Amino acid sequence: MGIKIIATGRYVPERVLTNADLEKMVETSDEWIRTRTGIETRHIADASQATSDMCREAAKNALEMAGIAPSELGAIVVATITPDHSFPNTACLLQEEIGAKNAFCFDLSAACSGLIYSLVTAQALMKMTPNLKYVLVLGAEKLSSIVDWDDRNTCVLFGDGAAAVILEKTDDGNDSIKAYNLGADGACKDILFMPAGGSRMPASLESVQNRKHFINMTGKEVFKFAVNAMVSSSQQAMTDAGVAPDDIKFLVPHQANYRILKAVAQRLDIPEERVYMNLNRYGNTSAASIGLCLDEMVRNNLLQKGDKVLLTAFGGGLTWGSIVLEW
Ligand code: ACO
Numbered sequence: 604m605g606i607k608i609i610a611t612g613r614y615v616p617e618r619v620l621t622n623a624d625l626e627k628m629v630e631t632s633d634e635w636i637r638t639r640t641g642i643e644t645r646h647i648a649d650a651s652q653a654t655s656d657m658c659r660e661a662a663k664n665a666l667e668m669a670g671i672a673p674s675e676l677g678a679i680v681v682a683t684i685t686p687d688h689s690f691p692n693t694a695c696l697l698q699e700e701i702g703a704k705n706a707f708c709f710d711l712s713a714a715c716s717g718l719i720y721s722l723v724t725a726q727a728l729m730k731m732t733p734n735l736k737y738v739l740v741l742g743a744e745k746l747s748s749i750v751d752w753d754d755r756n757t758c759v760l761f762g763d764g765a766a767a768v769i770l771e772k773t774d775d776g777n778d779s780i781k782a783y784n785l786g787a788d789g790a791c792k793d794i795l796f797m798p799a800g801g802s803r804m805p806a807s808l809e810s811v812q813n814r815k816h817f818i819n820m821t822g823k824e825v826f827k828f829a830v831n832a833m834v835s836s837s838q839q840a841m842t843d844a845g846v847a848p849d850d851i852k853f854l855v856p857h858q859a860n861y862r863i864l865k866a867v868a869q870r871l872d873i874p875e876e877r878v879y880m881n882l883n884r885y886g887n888t889s890a891a892s893i894g895l896c897l898d899e900m901v902r903n904n905l906l907q908k909g910d911k912v913l914l915t916a917f918g919g920g921l922t923w924g925s926i927v928l929e930w
Pocket of ligand 1: 631639640714795822823829887918919
């Protein structure tokens with residue numbers, strides 16, 4: 604038995620928010636944003652678009668590439684920290700939208716590491732479930748709904764989008780995921796979190812007035828943590844897969860900040876030309892970011908059979924994870 608990635612898809616909203624637009628909203632500059640983050644534009648969903656709406660478009664693209672019907676999906680997993688509702692989960696909403704009536708559905712919350720956590724979870728489920736042939740995994744976020752648009756420390760960083768991956772169980776014994784490493788450190792929960800809206804601090808007039816329903820981030824701490832976590836997790840995954848940095852065709856890191864990505868690549872000894880980046884166009888889309896990269900790479904024919912690809916991410920929790928893929 605083998606579990607293979609057979610298709611990808613993506614969707615980003617039409618509306619583009621440029622650094623020049625942000626200059627009119629908060630005290631910032633295109634120069635500051637580009638040099639400190641590498642971001643030039645991000646896509647922002649309409650008020651009428653929720654996370655499941657973006658999932659639907661990404662899922663349709665992936666189903667088309669896979670050439671399978673929605674009814675053939677046995678499970679849907681949506682990695683997100685911006686679900687349409689606390690419940691029902693976003694995967695259930697998507698199931699209904701695309702008519703995947705035979706799929707069981709759940710969301711997975713691991714912030715920016717969500718897609719990596721979900722791919723590993725999906726593979727494990729497929730290995731232990733005899734009749735689970737196709738699983739649809741998505742990373743999708745409407746981060747614009749939890750960004751404080753008055754806070755220049757965070758509002759310049761994030762964007763919206765959705766990415767989909769379809770896994771198939773095959774008979775040939777080859778898995779796409781050659782090795783993985785997942786980790787978490789709840790002691791760092793306060794450096795990247797949303798204070799209100801859960802059972803700890805339910806929504807109230809006071810929580811809204813005190814702007815507690817937005818991303819709260821200590822940027823410098825997150826930066827340091829991100830580099831260390833992605834480097835050590837990637838090294839462990841490469842060791843477990845029996846591959847060296849030279850064997851990696853592409854490093855696909857979570858698209859958080861150009862400086863973080865550069866530092867990770869340097870410490871992993873992977874030259875920058877083998878690091879896939881699109882954060883200049885999309886900003887940080889949390890759980891969607893690695894999937895947006897993968898889909899672009901697939902549709903631009905950058906990946907050939909047998910290529911080794913290293914995915915690595917970190918996010919709120921804190922969480923981190925890496926996967927060595929064989930295409
Ligand atoms: N425009 C202009 N100035 C700004 C802006 C802005 N948008 N934002 C902050 N500044 C100012 C600060 O106020 C500070 O001014 P001060 O020195 O007068 O206090 C100055 O710029 C420098 O701020 P620093 O925090 O030192 O800037 P730094 O180089 O660390 O960059 C950044 C900040 C970009 C946030 C960086 O720390 C970073 O990328 N951190 C990681 C963020 C990240 O990856 N988050 C992932 C979250 S994903 C998830 O799980 C949802």
